[in-house]
Amino acid sequence: xxxxxxxxxxxxxxxxxxxxxxxxxxxxxxxxxxxxxxxxxxxxxxxxxxxxxxxxxxxxxxxxxxxxxxxxxxxxxxxxxxxxxxxxxxxxxxxxxxxxxxxxxxxxxxxxxxxxxxxxxxxxxxxxxxxxxxxxxxxxxxxxxxxxxxxxxxxxxxxxxxxxxxxxxxxxxxxxxxxxxxxxxxxxxxxxxxxxxxxxxxxxxxxxxxxxxxxxxxxxxxxxxxxxxxxxxxxxxxxxxxxxxxxxxxxxxxxxxxxxxxxxxxxxxxxxxxxxxxxxxxxxxxxxxxxxxxxxxxxxxxxxxxxxxxxxxxxxxxxxxxxxxxxxxxxxxxxxxxxxxxxxxxxxxxxxxxxxxxxxxxxxxxxxxxxxxxxxxxxxxxxxxxxxxxxxxxxxxxxxxxxxxxxxxxxxxxxxxxxxxxxxxxxxxxxxxxxxxxxxxxxxxxxxxxxxxxxxxxxxxxxxxxxxxxxxxxxxxxxxxxxxxxxxxxxxxxxxxxxxxxxxxxxxxxxxxxxxxxxxxxxxxxxxxxxxxxxxxxxxxxxxxxxxxxxxxxxxxxxxxxxxxxxxxxxxxxxxxxxxxxxxxxxxxxxxxxxxxxxxxxxxxxxxxxxxxxxxxxxxxxxxxxxxxxxxxxxxxxxxxxxxxxxxxxxxxxxxxxxxxxxxxxxxxxxxxxxxxxxxxxxxxxxxxxxxxxxxxxxxxxxxxxxxxxxxxxxxxxxxxxxxxxxxxxxxxxxxxxxxxxxxxxxxxxxxxxxxxxxxxx
Ligand code: BGC
Numbered sequence: 001x002x003x004x005x006x007x008x009x010x011x012x013x014x015x016x017x018x019x020x021x022x023x024x025x026x027x028x029x030x031x032x033x034x035x036x037x038x039x040x041x042x043x044x045x046x047x048x049x050x051x052x053x054x055x056x057x058x059x060x061x062x063x064x065x066x067x068x069x070x071x072x073x074x075x076x077x078x079x080x081x082x083x084x085x086x087x088x089x090x091x092x093x094x095x096x097x098x099x100x101x102x103x104x105x106x107x108x109x110x111x112x113x114x115x116x117x118x119x120x121x122x123x124x125x126x127x128x129x130x131x132x133x134x135x136x137x138x139x140x141x142x143x144x145x146x147x148x149x150x151x152x153x154x155x156x157x158x159x160x161x162x163x164x165x166x167x168x169x170x171x172x173x174x175x176x177x178x179x180x181x182x183x184x185x186x187x188x189x190x191x192x193x194x195x196x197x198x199x200x201x202x203x204x205x206x207x208x209x210x211x212x213x214x215x216x217x218x219x220x221x222x223x224x225x226x227x228x229x230x231x232x233x234x235x236x237x238x239x240x241x242x243x244x245x246x247x248x249x250x251x252x253x254x255x256x257x258x259x260x261x262x263x264x265x266x267x268x269x270x271x272x273x274x275x276x277x278x279x280x281x282x283x284x285x286x287x288x289x290x291x292x293x294x295x296x297x298x299x300x301x302x303x304x305x306x307x308x309x310x311x312x313x314x315x316x317x318x319x320x321x322x323x324x325x326x327x328x329x330x331x332x333x334x335x336x337x338x339x340x341x342x343x344x345x346x347x348x349x350x351x352x353x354x355x356x357x358x359x360x361x362x363x364x365x366x367x368x369x370x371x372x373x374x375x376x377x378x379x380x381x382x383x384x385x386x387x388x389x390x391x392x393x394x395x396x397x398x399x400x401x402x403x404x405x406x407x408x409x410x411x412x413x414x415x416x417x418x419x420x421x422x423x424x425x426x427x428x429x430x431x432x433x434x435x436x437x438x439x440x441x442x443x444x445x446x447x448x449x450x451x452x453x454x455x456x457x458x459x460x461x462x463x464x465x466x467x468x469x470x471x472x473x474x475x476x477x478x479x480x481x482x483x484x485x486x487x488x489x490x491x492x493x494x495x496x497x498x499x500x501x502x503x504x505x506x507x508x509x510x511x512x513x514x515x516x517x518x519x520x521x522x523x524x525x526x527x528x529x530x531x532x533x534x535x536x537x538x539x540x541x542x543x544x545x546x547x548x549x550x551x552x553x554x555x556x557x558x559x560x561x562x563x564x565x566x567x568x569x570x571x572x573x574x575x576x577x578x579x580x581x582x583x584x585x586x587x588x589x590x591x592x593x594x595x596x597x598x599x600x601x602x603x604x605x606x607x608x609x610x611x612x613x614x615x616x617x618x619x620x621x622x623x624x625x626x627x628x629x630x631x632x633x634x635x636x637x638x639x640x641x642x643x644x645x646x647x648x649x650x651x652x653x654x655x656x657x658x659x660x661x662x663x664x665x666x667x668x669x670x671x672x673x674x675x676x677x678x679x680x681x682x683x684x685x686x687x688x689x690x691x692x693x694x695x696x697x698x699x700x701x702x703x704x705x706x707x708x709x710x711x712x713x714x715x716x717x718x719x720x721x722x723x724x725x726x727x728x729x730x731x732x733x734x735x736x737x738x739x740x741x742x743x744x745x746x747x748x749x750x751x752x753x754x755x756x757x758x759x760x761x762x
Contacts, residue, residue, distance in 0.1 A: 047085030056345035106171035110389035125174035139404040146415035146581035148195035148606035160212015169396030187240025189530025192562030196606025203263035219384035233279035270303030291336030304338035304375035338372035412583040412590035417603035426597025437519035448582035449526035456524035472588035498538035521560035602685035604646035619643035620702035650680030657754035669727040678714035
C-alpha cells in the first residue's frame, strides 16, 4: 500500500471517531466551539495549531543573542500573533524570570487579544516539572522519581496544587507535566522524570498530581491544564540513549506502558505530548493507531496532542519518513497530532505556510483540522482564557511562602529512602562529622535538570537562602562539622566526568573525624546531553569511599542521583546508605533531619536498584528470569535493593492476613486485610504493599504485580488493620492475542512475607 492511500484511509476514519467524542461532552461548550470555528479563516485555524518558543519573540543583539533582561520585540510579536495567528507559546529563554517579568511579558502578549487584534487568546505552557522551576523564588519539590518514593498520593496532589498555584502566579495556565513514562531503563537520562518502574504506582500518583494541577474547576485562577508525557514508549530506548528506538511488543504496551496514560487520561488530563522517539519502527508523531485509534478513539480523550520540540521537522531530518517539511506536516496531522511545537523562527512561518498549502491541496481534510482546532479551543475555553488571561501575581500571596516550602520539605522527607543502616544512624548531634563528596556543596545536585535552566547546571541561578548538604549539616550539627569536597563532577567532551580534587585535604580531615557523610551522585542533565555509556558510578567517586574505608572511618553514603548508579563495590563496607534521589531546594535540610534522627525515614524505592550494570531486572520478573543456572533454583533475581524496599529507624511486624472469600466470581471483589504493628521504640511510617500473582495462565504473566498500597503512620507499639479490595480488573493480563482478559484459576496475594490464595472462576 502506498503512503498516500494509507493516509486517505485515515481521513475517512476520523468521521467515525469524532462523533463519539462529542456525544459525551458539554453541549453548550461544544456549540460555542463550533460557532467560534465557523467564524475562523483557514489561516486562523492553521495558526491555532502552531506553538512557538518565547525566544522567537525576544529582542536580540546584532549576533542574534537574546538581550538581558528578556524583552519582547514588538515587531516579532505582531508578526507571530497577528500575521500568523499562532495559538500557543512556551517556556522561557535561557533561565528563570522574576514574577514581575512574567507579568510584563504575558501582559504584553495578551494585550493583542484584549484589544481585539486577534480573535483567540494565546495558551502559554511551561515545563514546571518539580515546581515552577522557571520563576525566581518558586517552591522546588523533589523531582518526580522522589515524589514516587514517598508512595504518598496525598503529597503528590499537594505538589500538584502548589505547582499549579505558582504557575498561575507567573501567569501560565498549562504545565508540561506529569511524565507518565515508566522508568524501566535506568540508563535513560530522563529516568528521574518518571515515577519509576511500576504502572500501578505511577498511575496512582499520576492521577493525584492531575487532581492537584487541574482541580475540580479548570476555570479557577489556581488551576492549570496538565500535559501527559511522552505518549508513549519514549522511556524504554533499547540503547539507553535519549530519543532512540524502543522495541515494545504489543503485550507489554497493554500491560505496562499504556496503563499509566490511560488512567490519567481517564482522570481528566486535557493534553498529551507525543513521544519524540519511535516505537517498533513507527515514530510517535505519525503513529495513527496510538494517537487516533487508542488515545482519541478507545479512551475518548477530549483534549489535544502537542508535538515535542521540533518533532515534525525531525520526521524529515531524523526519522526520514518524510521527504520534506510539508510531507512531515501532512503525516503528523493526519496521524492525529493537533498542535506542533515548531517552535523556532523562521521555521514556524514555514510551518504555517506549508500547512495552509496542504489544506488548499486537500492533503489534510478540513474536518481533521477542525477537530484539532476544536480540541485546542476546548482547553482554552475550559480554562476561561476568553474571559481572563492573566491574574495579578499580587493575588498569590502564598507564592514561595513558608507554607509551600514546608510542603516541599515534607515531600523530600517522605521520599528519602534508607537503604542500609548498621545502627550508625541516627547520628548524635555534635558528632565529629566530615561532610564530603562532589554533590555535597551545591544546590544543583539536589535539584537536577529543569531547574532555573534546561540542564540545571548553572549555579548562579540557585534559589537564595536554600542550603547545600554541607550547610544544612553544619547548621544542625554545629562546629564539629568539617567539609572536604574530595572530587569534582564535570563534563568532558560532552560526557560525565569525575576527578579527585584537594585529595590531601580530604585525607587529613578523614583522619580527624568520627564519621564521614559522603555525598556521591550525578551531574544535573536531561535529554540527549544526559546520555551516559555505563551505569557504573565513576571510579573517582568510589575512590572517596575506599579512602575512608582504608582510614577505618564509618561511611554514611548519601546518593544524589537521577538514576540508580552501580555502587556494588562500596555497599558492604558502608555503614549506612541514604538514597536522596533529586530532593529539591529543601532536600539538604531533609537529609540533615534524617541523618540526625529528627525525622524517621519512610521512603521506598520506586524501582529495582541494579547491582550489576549488565543485569537490568525489575521486581515483576517472570519465572524464567528468576531461574538460576548456578543453583538450579528460582533465585537468580539479584538486585542491589528491591522495588518497594526502604528501612526505618523503627520496625514493623505484619500479621493476620485475611481475605473475605476464597472464591472470586465475575463482577465481584475480595476484601483483603492485614494488621501492621510498630514493634520498635519510635513512631514511624510504613508503606503496606499488596502484590498479586496469577499462578497459571495461558501466556506468561509477571511474577507478581503491585495491586494496592497504603502509607500509614504508626506510633511506637501501635497496630492498625489495613484493608484492600481486589476486583476482576486486577487479574487482567494480555493474552496471546494481546487482548486484556481474565482467566479462571488460582491467584496468590502477598503482603510483606505473608501470603494467601484464592480462586477465580467465570
Ligand atoms: C522535552 C519535553 C519538554 C519540551 C518543552 C522537549 O525537548 O522532550 O519534555 O516538555 O522540550 O520544553
